[in-house]
Amino acid sequence: MNYLEHKTQVKYVDGLLAHSQEWQWLIDEIQERFEIKEITSWEQYIAESVCIRNVFGYFVKILNVCDKDWIYTKEEFKEIWEIAKFYIGNISVNDCIDKILHNQCKLFFFCVWITKLENGDNNFDYLYDIRLLNQRNYFELIKCDSLLEVEKQLIGYTDTISVSGLDIPLKNLHDNLNQVEYPCNIDFLLRYEKEILNYNAFSYQHIDGKDCQTWQEVFLLDMLRVSFKKKSIQPMFSGESGSVPDVSMWNKDILDVLKKYFNHVIANFILDSIAYMAFGIEPVKEVKMLHCNLLMRAIESGEKSYKIFSSSSYRILSYLHQDKLMRDCNKEKDYIKFLRIIQEWRKPSWIMNIKEDGYPVSKEQRTIVTEFLTNKFKEIDNVCTINDLLKYLEDETKTKQISTEYLQKVSEKFKKYTEKDTSIIVSSVYYAYMIFLININQKNQYVDKRYVQKEMIHTQRVWQENIYEKQCKNMHTFSYEHEIKTEDLMRFSDISLLNPIIFAKNCIPSSEKAVLDVMENTSEYPLAHLFRGMTLSPIFPTEKDKIVYERHDIDKMLLEYVNELKRKKGYKLLNQLESEVYVSSIHDRYKMNTQSALSMFIKEEDLYNAVRKYTKIELLPYSNTISVALVTQLFPVLEIKIRELVTLFGIFPFKKNIDEFMQYNDPSSLLRELLIMVFDEQHSFENVPDLMFVYNIMYNGNSCNVRNECIHGRDYLSGGQLRFAFRATLFAIHMVEFRINTIKENVSDIITI
Secondary structure (H helix, E strand, C coil), rough: CCCCCHHHHHHHHHHHHCCCCCCCCHHHHHHCCCCCCCCHHHHHHHHHHHHHHHHHHHHHHHHCCCCCCCCEEEEEEHHHHHHHHHHCCCCCCCHHHHCCCCCCHHHHHHHHHHHHHHHHHCCCCCCCCCCCHCCCCCCCCCCHHHHCCCCHHHHHHCCCCCCCCCCHHHHHHHHHHHCCCCCCCHHHHHHHHHHHCCCCCCCCCCHHHHHEEHHHHHHHHHCCCEEEEEEEEEEEEEECCCEEECCHHHHHHHHHHHHHHHHHHHHHHHHHHHHHHHHHCCCCCHHHHHHHHHHHHHHHHHCHHHHHHHHHHHHHHHHHHCCCHHHHHHHHHHHHHHHHHHHHCCCHHHHHHHHHCCCCCCHHHHHHHHHHHHHHHHHHHHHCCCCHHHHHCCCCCHHCCCHHHHHHHHHHHHHHCCCCCCHHHHHHHHHHHHHHHHHHHHHHHCHHHHHHHHHHHHHHHHHHHHHHHHHHCCCCCCCCCCCCHHHHHHHHHHCCCCCHHHHHEEECCCHHHHHHHHHHHHHCCHHHHCCCECCCCCCCEEECCCCCCCCHHHHHHHHHHHHHHHHHHHCCCCCCCCCHHHHHHHHHHHHHHHHHHHHHCCCCHHHHHHHHHHHHCCCCCCCCCCCCHHHHHHHHHHHHHHHHHHCCCCEEEEEEEEHCCCCCCCHHHHHHHHHHHHHHHHCCCCCCCCHHHHHHHHCCCCCHHHHHHHHCCCCCCHHHHHHHHHHHHHHHHHHHHHHHHHHHHHHCCCCCC
């Protein structure tokens, strides 16, 4: 209860965007799902008001697009509707007062009335704000002119509300409006000293703020509801609408005001730490030493290492050491003692942690790490199972100092266990071993690189020639059958031949709706996308669906487009996932749709003959038995057509530097330049699904990459994959030719060259 289902939320927001004038369905749904309870005290109202506030929020947004009246089965909801009308200015204070009878709605109206006046004086847009009622000194943060003018009317209205406990909020309101200043209460700081002066103080601590009397106290405790990570402040929650706590409020001026207000080391511990993390302002020495002492006590008390290394004091001291801001503590006895304690550590993993995090380590510790890394790779002697081997290979530290002798031992163990075992873990071991060898080749200074290269070549060859087919037998086949009438296939093929852009739309989700459909589907099944597996290919196993953005400008733009859709239509997504997950799913859909569409196309020979007419290059006669030659002969045809197309858009098809004078630019670069031009102009790829098809299916390494995989002998060389490549390339040529002809028929749109 007291919430709307996701599908209802989506329908609601869609209605707002469409300026719908029919909302009775939502009024009925809200009355069914929300419960407005009677209240007898201010404390009870605070506990129950979340429900009313949520309903009020829905009503205000509806009123912004539609001001009709609705039928209510429960009077409380009708009264909330009237309060919403008052909030947006449709009815006056007195009109609203006359229509509200229930105590909980009266109190809510009282709070909304205050909020509305506060908004007007300060250019705020709060729906609901009661800080004037529960935080002393709040007048320091806002203007209260309009509230002062109607103070008597406000207080008088509360006489009509039959609840207990209003004396305290009304006293706070009176004091704020009359600027009664409350000084710092040291007892407050002492009461929370244990929570504040803690080696892990900034760890999303949620301290019940019932004892908070002033806005300064609320702000201070809110600052414990964060964590530090990667030298930045991480709030408990953050989204498009803001964060909890609202870290945007913690500007330099506010921090200075708070520091002057409390003027106490307990508060400074929080404020200096936040100022350093947010603005790089160096903490005073006293605060630095507090972090040292708190962390030192935790270490001395025997706290577990993972708690130490994840604590806020450890992290902030790490950043201070990296920024070389601990020099003023060098002569402090406690700092010297702290360093001595951590430099007495002898566990290699701990030493590597503190060294990587910027802490000074001793000469002896450096020796320990060197010896550890030197001996780490010798653990291969203890590997007795394929699982042990996988764990060994996944430890990157072993690659740094391994010798050729021990690499040969690893190779022997690898051969031994992968030959004996036929389970699916073999694929993971092959992948891990190749990564292991690559890391050695890049980072190791002691091993014979010729041996490494030889081992990499041998490993890939064994996989391709012996292991791949065996591993494929471990895969489960999921099949789905659907019967399609021949006349439907004929119709689909005729339409695809007549207008290949329609075919491209079937393959490439490019419209906002199509992309959003993929994102919605992905968000409904997050586990399928969060836990990545491996893709088995004849060349080698790879990490499944990993999207590379370096030197892939179009995918960067797709990522940007996904981010924009999340901002605009994120309410449609059941689960909020990283944008990269959605991009990966979109590429999955490219492949799946294209595979399906090409398999349903049954006029292959007609398409081939059409392509033969487009080119002066003499092509082989059509044969139903597809050969590599039949496919690869089409690649230069496609490249010539791409150069012709981009020229119509004013793109120079040659490389633009003297060293490569008048050498043709590669087709993927030309397509990329054209797609960037389109995206910069239209902020989407909706109108160029054909160009997206050609780029992704033929040239994008994150997608099918037909041309490059085939021409380099990696894939699309036989069987169904070869036929896929044949049809995909034919359609790519057909699409480009169709686009060229369309442009030429509208000559006025062509850029003059």
